[in-house]
Amino acid sequence: MMRRASYDGNPNIGVFAVANESFAFVAHDAVNEFVNNIEQALGVECIRVTVADSYVVGSLVAMNSNGAIVSGLAGERELEVIRSKTPVALLNDKLNAAGNNILVNDNGAIVNPEVDDASMKEIEDALGVECVRGTIADIVTVGSVCRATNKGVAVCPDATEDDIALIKDVLKVDNIVKTTLNHGCKFVAPGVLANSRGALVGDLTTPIEMGKLEEALDLYD
Template sequence: MIKRTNLDGNPNIGVYISVTETQALIPFHASTKIEEIIEEVLEVEVFRATIAGSSLNGILSVGNSNGIIVSPYILEREIESLEKAGFEVFVLPEKFTAVGNLILANDYGALISPLLSDESMELIEKALEVKVEQGTIAGFNIVGSVATATNKGVLLHPKAARKELEFVEETLKVPADVGTINHGTTMIGACSIANSNGAIVSENTTGPELARIEEALGFL
């Protein structure tokens, strides 16, 4: 299933919401309506949370079925809250805080930014229990911002090179394709959230874009 909506008027739903196959983190200010849409479309349990005192859950965390990686600036009480909700929490040992922008992952693999250290690569492998590779998408280091990945497929920035697309397929072990979202936006990860059950994309996403997203993410 795929549905178009904004987060209380904001098209950058992937900036504020982080999802896995079974769980989603949303801001405290998110409406009950968006919570219900997430539960219906993605078939997940929804938790309200902050990370490092911020509502930018999609930027400050990323995970799969095995664990969730969070900003190094997360507060101890926030870690405790996430663990109480059933998350296996791992703190990135880096100066970088926008972990959701720097990591693209599913349950089969992870593509991470070349900006991240060997120490971070080791932690990501341990946390997500997958093989990790470093690379770019369309020349961008912010691989989590310019793509969305599930256990069925990946949608990438439209200017991703053929070599990058093939590398993503090898790394995440699912088919990949390119496209846009929200009427021509190339920041795929910022304007969408998805798992194997469905996807939620920004409200202005066009019909042709929806068709491409459905095919790329394996919903057809």
Template sequence: MIETIDFAGDENIGVYTRVFEDLAVVPLDAPEEYISVVEKRLGVEVINTTIQGSSIIGSLLAGNSNGFIVSSLATSSEVAVLKGHGDVMFLGASMNAAGNVILANDELAIVHPGITDRVAEKISAFLDVPVLMSTIGNIPTVGMAGVATNKGLLLNPGLTKHEIRDIEEITDLPVGTGTVNMGNGLIGTGLIANTTGFLVGSSTSGFELSRIDEVFGY
């Protein structure tokens, strides 16, 4: 069973890929072998695009089953691709890396504490989830400090008691900490997952794999 993989030699697969329950978004230059593994392992349809002209899809795209969030810097052709699969919300250009500043599943969203209350309210309404403005392990780029599926949340090992308490107030899902790629606490850079399964960077250890299994309950 394939669990570890790289993206054209790069173990940071979460930087290039954004996964939802039924869909994965990957760059135009994604290798066919990579696409095939993502489709089979996660049970998703894969679509190819750029976001803001870039291949770092995971950093620039966020959302859940209710739609996609990108910055207003996304091009009309990129937005058209996304709209073929769901609704699209735009962040202001000042927060242009949606995938870095939003961690979301179908039950909650955690957002960069620098996002304004007005934008946080728009995110909550668009994704139809409660929104928590917080850091994860004192890291403001929450989208890369953790991975959230509809089975649980795997978060940076520096997660504080205060952060845990705030998260547990808005979800009953399991919350755990871990790392990927031999100790990298920016879990979102190296792990992609949904309720069907997960894929993680090729340097990830057996202990780290076991922790992912434990938290998400695969």
């Protein structure tokens, strides 16, 4: 299933939520309509939360079905909410926007090459997958330029063949399609929330972009 939505008029919905196969963490102030759209498109339960007193949950959290990496700036009450659903590790690196710096599914993770060794070990342990440093289209914030599920990856149009080979090798997916979202935005992740069952896209996304996303994430069923 695929739907269009916005977060309080903002089409960059992926900034304000993060999802895996079972649930999603959503900005605490999200309206019911936005929450309902996520639940229906992805078939998940939504939990409202802030991270570091911020609503940009999707930028500050990376997760798969095994666990979550959360910005080291998160408060203990916020972490209690997240820990109630999944194991958590804090990213105390200076690059603490976990969602922007980690591209992950249930098979592997590609991480900003500037993340330090201690943080890499934390990430690998929490997510329970092999973690590899890399860039996509020469961009170090790999989590911001792609959206990965266990079925495929939507990647920015400037990705090289070497980038695509890296994604295939680490994330163990064959479906990788270059596209923009939200009417030409090359940073894919802010424009979509997705898992293996469905996707919610920013409401500026064109039908052509939706078609490419559908192909990338293998949502034809």
